[in-house]
Amino acid sequence: MKFVCSMSRSIDPRRPRKLTAMQSASVNGLLCIVKLEKRIAIRSRARGDLDGEERYQQATYRHLSRVVMQRSAECSSEIHSRSHYFRLY
Incomplete structure (x- = not known):
């Protein structure tokens, strides 16, 4: 999400660079984001200590x-x- 906010900055300088706390909280609550975070946690545990x-x-x-x-x-x-x-x- 951070990347999306900054990727078009050269096209539109008024585009926000960072998410506010409220925006970040609303994005982190999305079902697809929650699923991705769970998948990341499972994979990082499966990798072990490497x-x-x-x-x-x-x-x-x-x-x-x-x-x-x-x-x-x-x-x-x-x-x-x-x-x-x-x-x-």
């Missing part, structure tokens, strides 16, 4: 592992399909 760098490293490792496994499976099937070229008689 800091951002550790989470990034783990996610990168998982992604690269999947890519390597995919490519090795593709190469394996391609090698198998061309194995008749390499048979010795």
Whole structure:
């Protein structure tokens, strides 16, 4: 919400930069915002005590592992399909 208030400031300089306490309270009471806050709380508990760098490293490792496994499976099937070229008689 803060971003929305300030994103068009260059277009309309009179646009408010910050929310008032009343505006903030009314926005925080919206059902969609409450759901998002609950989702954030659940996900932060699920992450545990990992800091951002550790989470990034783990996610990168998982992604690269999947890519390597995919490519090795593709190469394996391609090698198998061309194995008749390499048979010795």
